Amino acid sequence: xxxxxxxxxxxxxxxxxxxxxxxxxxxxxxxxxxxxxxxxxxxxxxxxxxxxxxxxxxxxxxxxxxxxxxxxxxxxxxxxxxxxxxxxxxxxxxxxxxxxxxxxxxxxxxxxxxxxxxxxxxxxxxxxxxxxxxxxxxxxxxxxxxxxxxxxxxxxxxxxxxxxxxxxxxxxxxxxxxxxxxxxxxxxxxxxxxxxxxxxxxxxxxxxxxxxxxxxxxxxxxxxxxxxxxxxxxxxxxxxxxxxxxxxxxxxxxxxxxxxxxxxxxxxxxxxxxxxxxxxxxxxxxxxxxxxxxxxxxxxxxxxxxxxxxxxxxxxxxxxxxxxxxxxxxxxxxxxxxxxxxxxxxxxxxxxxxxxxxxxxxxxxxxxxxxxxxxxxxxxxxxxxxxxxxxxxxxxxxxxxxxxxxxxxxxxxxxxxxxxxxxxxxxxxxxxxxxxxxxxxxxxxxxxxxxxxxxxxxxxxxxxxxxxxxxxxxxxxxxxxxxxxxxxxxxxxxxxxxxxxxxxxxxxxxxxxxxxxxxxxxxxxxxxxxxxxxxxxxxxxxxxxxxxxxxxxxxxxxxxxxxxxxxxxxxxxxxxxxxxxxxxxxxxxxxxxxxxxxxxxxxxxxxxxxxxxxxxxxxxxxxxxxxxxxxxxxxxxxxxxxxxxxxxxxxxxxxxxxxxxxxxxxxxxxxxxxxxxxxxxxxxxxxxxxxxxxxxxxxxxxxxxxxxxxxxxxxxxxxxxxxxxxxxxxxxxxxxxxxxxxxxxxxxxxxxxxxxxxxxxxxxxxxxxxxxxxxxxxxxxxxxxxxxxx
Numbered sequence: 001x002x003x004x005x006x007x008x009x010x011x012x013x014x015x016x017x018x019x020x021x022x023x024x025x026x027x028x029x030x031x032x033x034x035x036x037x038x039x040x041x042x043x044x045x046x047x048x049x050x051x052x053x054x055x056x057x058x059x060x061x062x063x064x065x066x067x068x069x070x071x072x073x074x075x076x077x078x079x080x081x082x083x084x085x086x087x088x089x090x091x092x093x094x095x096x097x098x099x100x101x102x103x104x105x106x107x108x109x110x111x112x113x114x115x116x117x118x119x120x121x122x123x124x125x126x127x128x129x130x131x132x133x134x135x136x137x138x139x140x141x142x143x144x145x146x147x148x149x150x151x152x153x154x155x156x157x158x159x160x161x162x163x164x165x166x167x168x169x170x171x172x173x174x175x176x177x178x179x180x181x182x183x184x185x186x187x188x189x190x191x192x193x194x195x196x197x198x199x200x201x202x203x204x205x206x207x208x209x210x211x212x213x214x215x216x217x218x219x220x221x222x223x224x225x226x227x228x229x230x231x232x233x234x235x236x237x238x239x240x241x242x243x244x245x246x247x248x249x250x251x252x253x254x255x256x257x258x259x260x261x262x263x264x265x266x267x268x269x270x271x272x273x274x275x276x277x278x279x280x281x282x283x284x285x286x287x288x289x290x291x292x293x294x295x296x297x298x299x300x301x302x303x304x305x306x307x308x309x310x311x312x313x314x315x316x317x318x319x320x321x322x323x324x325x326x327x328x329x330x331x332x333x334x335x336x337x338x339x340x341x342x343x344x345x346x347x348x349x350x351x352x353x354x355x356x357x358x359x360x361x362x363x364x365x366x367x368x369x370x371x372x373x374x375x376x377x378x379x380x381x382x383x384x385x386x387x388x389x390x391x392x393x394x395x396x397x398x399x400x401x402x403x404x405x406x407x408x409x410x411x412x413x414x415x416x417x418x419x420x421x422x423x424x425x426x427x428x429x430x431x432x433x434x435x436x437x438x439x440x441x442x443x444x445x446x447x448x449x450x451x452x453x454x455x456x457x458x459x460x461x462x463x464x465x466x467x468x469x470x471x472x473x474x475x476x477x478x479x480x481x482x483x484x485x486x487x488x489x490x491x492x493x494x495x496x497x498x499x500x501x502x503x504x505x506x507x508x509x510x511x512x513x514x515x516x517x518x519x520x521x522x523x524x525x526x527x528x529x530x531x532x533x534x535x536x537x538x539x540x541x542x543x544x545x546x547x548x549x550x551x552x553x554x555x556x557x558x559x560x561x562x563x564x565x566x567x568x569x570x571x572x573x574x575x576x577x578x579x580x581x582x583x584x585x586x587x588x589x590x591x592x593x594x595x596x597x598x599x600x601x602x603x604x605x606x607x608x609x610x611x612x613x614x615x616x617x618x619x620x621x622x623x624x625x626x627x628x629x630x631x632x633x634x635x636x637x638x639x640x641x642x643x644x645x646x647x648x649x650x651x652x653x654x655x656x657x658x659x660x661x662x663x664x665x666x667x668x669x670x671x672x673x674x675x676x677x678x679x680x681x682x683x684x685x686x687x688x689x690x691x692x693x694x695x696x697x698x699x700x701x702x703x704x705x706x707x708x709x710x711x712x713x714x715x716x717x718x719x720x721x722x723x724x725x726x727x728x729x730x731x732x733x734x735x736x737x738x739x740x741x742x743x744x745x746x747x748x749x750x751x752x753x754x755x756x757x758x759x760x761x762x763x764x765x766x767x768x769x770x771x772x773x774x775x776x777x778x779x780x781x782x783x784x785x786x787x788x789x790x
Contacts, residue, residue: 069305070122070300070302070303071145072147073098073099076099076300077100077101078101079102081101081102081103081122081123082102082103082105082121082122083103083104083105083121083122083123083124084106084112084120084124084125085104085112085124085126086258087108087258087259089126090153090279090280091149091278091298092104092106093280093281094150094151094298097151098149098150098151099125105121107121107124108257109126109127109134109221112126113131113134113139113142113301116141116301116303117141119303122303123300123301124300124302125300126298126301127153127276127296127297127299128148128297128299129193129296130221130223130224130276132144132299133193133196134222136196136370136389136534137222140304140387141303142303143304144299144302145302146426147300148298148300149297149300151298152296152297153278153279153295153298154278154292154295155276155278155292155295155296156277156289156290156291156292156293157172157176157289157290157293158216158261158262158265158272158273158277158283158287158289159172159271159272159273159287159288159289160265160268160270160272160287161265161266161268161287162266162267162268163271163272164268165213165247168272169290171247172243172291173291175246176291176293177291179242184242185293185294186418188235188238188239189235192224192234192238193223193235194532195394197532198223198228201238203241203245204245205241205249205251206248206249209244209248209249210249211249213249213251213252213272214253214254214269214270215240215251215253215254215271215273216254216255216265216269216272216274216723217232217236217240217256217273217275218256218261218275219232219255221275222234224236224275225237225275225276226733227571227733227734230570230574232253232255235276236276237274239274239293240274254270254643254723255725255729256720256722256723257721260720260721260723261273261275262283262286262287263633264722264723265286265287266286266633267632267633267637268637269632269637269723276296277289279292309384309542310385310387310540310542311384311539311540311541312365312539314387314388314560315338315339315388316339316341318339318341319339319341320341320342321342322344322346322363323335323339323346323363323365323366323367324346324347324348324358324365324366325347325354325366325368326349326350326354327347327348327349327496327497331518331535332345334390335367338388338390349495349496350457350495351368351376351457351459352457354366354368355376355380355383358383358539359380359383364539365386365539366537366539368535368536369393369395369514369516369533369534370533370534370535370536371460371461371514371533372458372514373536373537373538374429375429375459376538377538382541383540384538384540384542385536385538385539386536386537386538386539389534390535390537393516393533393535394516394517394529394530394531394532394533395461395514395517395530395532396516396530397409397477397510397511397512397527397528397530398499398503398512398525399510399525399526399528400503400506400526401524401526402526403509403526405509406510406526406527406528409485409510409528412481412482412485413477413481413528413530415484416477416480416481416484421477421530421531424476425473427473428460428473429473437471438469438475438476438479441479443482443483443486445486446486447485447486448487448488449487449488449489449490450482450487450488450509450510451489451491451492451507451508452478452492452508452509452511452512453492453498453499453502453510453512453513454491454492454493454499454512455494455495455496455511455512455513456513457495457496458472458514460472460473461473461474461512461513461514462475462512470491470493474512474513475512477531478512492507492508494513499512499513499515500524503525504525510528511525514533515527516533516535558743561738562734562743562744563743568734568738571725572727572730572734572747574725574730575726575727575728575729576755578644578719578725578727579713579727581644582647582648582651583712583716583755585652586648586651586654586712586716587709587712589648589652589655590651590652590653590654590655590656590658590659591656591659593653593656594655594658594659594662594663595663597660598659600612601660615657616657616660619654619657624650625721627650627654628647628650628718628722631650643723644719644724646722647716647722647724651712651715651716654712655708655712658708659705659708662701662704662708663697665700665701665704666697666698666700666701667693667694667697670697674693675693678691678692678693702763705763706759706760706764709763710756710759713752713755713759714752720732727751728748730748731748732744
């Protein structure tokens with residue numbers, strides 16, 4: 001007996017020695033192969049990054065030869081036109097109806113903007129206010145047609161038919177009705193959408209609410225729902241806070257893509273949707289909607305053939321430069337608050353003189369308001385708008401300090417419908433000069449004539465028109481007020497610096513001319529505030545000699561905009577943690593699940609094998625995103641379970657089925673003689689499996705196991721469909737705020753690459769610890785009585 005045991009051990013050790021030699025060769029091949037593959041992947045990634053950065057810095061040149069110049073909406077109704085639309089929204093249906101010959105392509109809003117810039121589509125049809133917000137926030141290379149789509153879109157709150165909040169629809173409609181009646185809803189729209197004021201008001205929620213209302217939103221549609229300083233911000237977010245406070249409830253947000261937020265409401269995962277949600281017939285079949293919040297105009301975005309890249313792109317670039325402004329415009333401190341190292345301020349009497357000085361290098365930047373800046377850039381291809389605004393403000397008509405007439409004119413202004421004001425704005429800032437005519441003073445004028453000090457050099461607000469007569473947006477609003485007061489108006493044509501002195505001296509009742517209200521000016525005169533404004537800088541366009549500097553500068557500016565500004569790196573940090581947490585938990589639970597199922601099936605249990613084969617077939621045959629959404633919206637529909645837990649469950653099922661298959665393959669590769677040898681040595685069935693078979697099977701599958709973990713890591717990119725803020729979702733959020741496709745996407749690719757390397761290194765260390773050739777003889781012979789002489 002003793003000699004028989006020795007012979008068997010020697011036989012096992014010889015086989016093991018041969019296996020060690022083979023395994024060492026395989027390990028060297030695998031390790032060397034992995035090194036080469038990692039090097040190649042790294043070189044490819046770096047090459048893609050450098051090439052993408054280089055090409056992205058010359059985007060304008062790429063479209064210089066494009067012969068499709070879109071002048072009007074009619075140019076789009078052609079079978080040669082690729083028209084981008086937001087999938088599932090009202091813009092898609094309007095485009096199909098009004099432009100039936102165009103070929104439609106489907107994008108999210110930010111992807112649609114980039115598609116226009118990159119020439120993937122000829123135009124993008126979407127909410128005009130969102131596109132205006134994007135352009136004013138620094139989106140370059142595009143413009144909006146003056147013409148819009150004919151049909152308007154209704155925006156409302158989507159209501160879950162499965163909400164636990166009693167009578168939610170009536171409560172929402174009552175709440176919205178109250179906000180409309182007291183003017184709060186109009187004020188919110190004016191602040192967020194018209195004036196682009198991003199300051200969130202203080203709204204107190206109850207400290208001990210009876211219940212929580214869950215609001216679904218998207219976080220990617222500024223100015224309605226977007227992230228600022230890593231927090232949700234915007235019109236819809238304020239609306240949600242106000243509604244929760246009105247209900248006396250707590251508030252919880254869940255962030256989805258548009259594809260997922262409707263399903264979440266249907267399943268009862270959220271109580272309502274506040275996300276600039278268009279009311280469409282298809283959506284109305286799935287969900288009830290509240291009363292309308294407002295209506296949207298659908299605009300048309302096309303490439304700007306004359307788009308210019310600004311010479312200076314960040315405030316620090318203005319260090320040591322000269323900044324000019326109109327005489328009498330006291331904004332030096334405002335400029336210094338953003339660019340403290342400006343070398344000199346210079347002053348000019350007219351806008352045209354300032355722009356001439358800018359083009360002739362006598363100054364480096366011109367301070368003006370947004371309306372004048374946009375007109376100047378549109379008419380001068382060698383000028384560009386500075387990417388960042390200095391400050392938000394409001395235009396005002398000036399009255400002598402303490403003059404009671406100001407209150408009468410304020411009442412007259414308040415009586416003008418907001419729609420008429422916006423129509424006048426579109427008229428005077430548009431490209432069609434033929435319609436830029438002031439209304440006739442055809443009312444009786446029984447209350448006399450008033451004199452108005454009007455600056456004559458600030459087109460489109462107040463300027464001398466082609467017929468030699470003064471005209472402009474300011475003047476039309478003054479005439480609308482004068483008609484309400486039944487007075488006639490005499491306009492006094494002046495330079496900007498003379499307007500306020502004329503009012504203070506009593507030579508004119510009121511003054512206009514693109515005057516922005518400031519605290520300093522309020523000390524001298526009173527104002528009727530009439531339209532939102534912002535202070536901006538106009539600079540020279542970048543010339544071709546600065547391409548290399550522009551290339552390097554674009555990298556620096558892109559990094560600052562996408563990661564540093566508003567602490568956006570915190571969003572990426574959260575995304576990384578969520579992605580790793582889902583991956584690690586899914587690997588742990590999936591491995592345990594797969595191993596447990598294999599143990600139940602390995603001895604031939606027919607029921608366990610049938611159930612397992614069916615489950616593996618079902619899971620492997622279903623796209624991962626479908627499995628994820630079935631679990632979230634159907635299986636766990638009535639359970640209050642987070643999207644992250646559902647993600648872990650879904651990926652654990654998928655990974656568990658993969659582990660089960662790997663174990664079958666690995667164990668099947670072990671020779672049946674190993675079982676016989678183990679049984680002859682006195683091993684039980686379980687000890688045979690765990691001490692003899694499994695250690696030999698694992699090296700066969702560890703490399704595939706590592707690959708599957710990396711695959712799982714990348715597969716988690718779809719969890720944004722069920723309101724999980726993973727790394728990919730964070731990229732979408734940042735892109736929606738910066739309108740920059742390059743840096744967020746490259747950052748995500750690099751981060752995934754690093755995480756893949758770290759996980760690969762960890763699995764490799766585990767693999768080495770399990771290597772059979774590292775096992776000690778006493779571990780191999782554990783349980784064998786080598787001293788048994790019988």
